[in-house]
Amino acid sequence: MSLLERLWARRRERPGLVLVAALLLGALLTYPFVDWWLRANFEFASNFRFGDFGAYNTAIERWHEGESLYRRTEDGGFWGTYLYPPVVLLLFWPFTELLAFRPAAMAWVLSTGLFLWLGLQALVAALGVDLRWFERLGLAWLVAGFQPVILTAKLGQTALFMGGLLSFAAAAMIDDGRRSANRADNSLRSSPVALASGAATAVVGIVKFAYAPVGAHLLHDRQRMAGALLALVPVLWLSIRFFDVSSYRTYVEVLRWGVEQGDGGARSPTLWLPPYFKPFAWLPGAQALRALVCLGIAGLSVLAPSRARRSVFALGVAAVPLFTPQTYAYYFVALLPVALVLLAVELERDGYPELVLVSLLLVHLHSYGLKFVVHNVPAAVPAFETLQPAYLLFQPGLWGNALLFGLAARSVVRSTDLSTVLLTGFDGTGSRANESDG
Template identity: 70%
Template sequence: MSLLRRLWARRRERPALVAVAALLAVSLAAYPVVDWWLRATFEFASDFRFGDFGAYAGAVDRWQEGEPLYRRTDDGGFWGTYLYPPVVVLLFWPFEALLAFRDGAMAWLLATGVFLWTGLQALVAALGYDLRWYERLGLALLVAGFHPVVLTAKLGQTALFMGGLLAFAGAALVRDGRSRRPTDGPTDADLWDRPLALLAGAATAVVGVVKFACAPVGAHLLHDRRRLVGAVLVVPPVVWLSIRFFGVDAHQTYLDVLRWGVSQGSDGARSPTLWLAPYYKPLAWLPANATLGTAQAFRVAASAAIAGLAVLAPPRARRTAFALGVAAFPLLTPQTYTYYFVALLPAAVVLLAVEIERDGSPELVLLGVLLLHVHAYGLRFLVVTVPNAVPAFEALRPVYLLLQPGLWGNAVLVGLAAVRVVQATDLSTDLLPVGNTSAAGAADGD
């Protein structure tokens, strides 16, 4: 059955689900027009300037001219310059070397956008849903209307590429799970007999290579030995390519970039009233601590808990373990931005399928995505527009950071995934209402 038909069939028994789905679909479909109106009317709405792609293109130019890959700013940092590992330059090379700047940026966005769209289709198909041609077209339109996707396009960022990799990793993981009994455990004999598990691990590892901040997405690698092997196998060829083309000196400088990035991530958050579209500070509301920052302590504890759940969860929890790690990374990485939410789309698709199959709470998944979608301008409305219209609202300034819509959307997805993983490990009773599990859900166990 197609995804739309399955959703429409629930209109009487789950009217709230259909209502939230319709609200989300309308807001996504309408946003490109809204963005055009905002850019034409207000100065705070940014245009398509591809600033981040310019940093990538500059690194390609410096590499081709034999100059140092990383460029320090006057204050000794690297702000506004190329910040990725040396080997990632090869990813941008064809778009910069063969095309003019704007053409290269547009080609990069088209290629990575199609990659994300194709990956999401592969994930939906792996989950057992048939997409009609009009649903595939509709998916493209809805993805293109997701605000973090539009923001990524304006900056020329890498989020579409990483979201596509995670979608394909999720598709491989789900298909690998469908080819095995849910009680199958790891054995050395079948280590090389499951190429899809190796592929899921390899795709996840590439995400971490492109951006180390995405490390939490690898939680599902701890859940299955084959996926972990697939991730490890990526390392030797990547290291060889990186040293072969960029030498040792570039990698030594990259260590300085990482140290600088960690220090930037530990700085205090600027006030949300000094709004920028990429602004997302999920843990900045936590109180400061003189020794180990409270936010950093939370990151460490939450990361350890997620890793523990991934290790303890049975094979049947493969889907929710994947969704948990992916959904958690914008919440836990030290320096995070609104466009990181693009990577949460595969996690949302997986969680939505799980909740529909078990007659759980799919409304929460859709609500979470809606909050991610309205995060940037919703925050601006709450901390800039409303106080200007209602001065008494200024009394809430101390809790402005708790008003971030993306924080609540992110937390909903992480919390729901964590609950389902815990339930699968039999460590607790049901924390959310669960009805009859369908045959498809029983096969995979989440």
């Protein structure tokens, strides 16, 4: 029985789930055509200019010429320039060396898009679903129809690559949990799949330090943590081999500048651009809030029982777009594996799978939904402009992301019995026999 047949079979049992799923599928299936129509008729709809990939390409040129990878702008910042650790430049180098700029950018987007598609298939398989060939092709179209994916492709960003890594990391984590039930030995040597999950997660954090919360599930299991640490060895060697110390000194300045930008308030949504997403920068003490949330995630990850591994993973990843100091709408690509994991968790416990799909729909509608609210609605109803101080609350992605984060947090908290933890110790580094999230 195909996935669509399984969904239709539940129409009487869960009509809301079927309705929301139909709306989401319709939105994703039609969006490539919607985006084409928008680009053909409106200036605000961005084209495939690969602006961010241009920054990577410029950094490689400066590297070849012996100049600093990082270029300060006139205001002392680093807007519009290369912002990754020096070693990450090696990801883009093969593309720029072999091809001219636009073909190189297209090859990067297609390669990372394929990587994401394969990663999501691996995750679906790990969750116990066998996809037919036409469902695999359908998944490719659905992924291509997710608005943050198209936005990422237009910029030539790294979000597709990061989403693929996170999908493979989640698939390996779930697969290891299944194998561990039949494994009496908890030694590192007995769990290469756990090591692979940790290594993939570590690469995500290396490419962008802003993704650090994705490491929540590493705190939950010593083998995955070991895999993350082992991944640092080749990265360290490449860093020393190809880049000098001055590059990393400058990168520290880039990080400091980025954190400062995240505490500088949020510009008005009326100054909208497609990547616009300002979840909490407008709140007083936004940095303190982020720090407290990250500490809470770390604490929950350590205290949660092993059966909550999937929810812990979802909690960490869902926190990235929501609590990163400087975030953009293309970060939402990372929520695709989160949605798959939480959908499985909510279906198994007969919880709220409808909310998972609603959140994904809100994230999909974020960019142009926000534009509609702050530009089109006031033009049609002038009185609506009185709500301008509250426009930031009308960000669809804010509520979609917060909903996923809340579902993950609720799942982890419900599965964590503090009295049991205090009596028996931290289960996250002990027995890993129970596969189901509590």
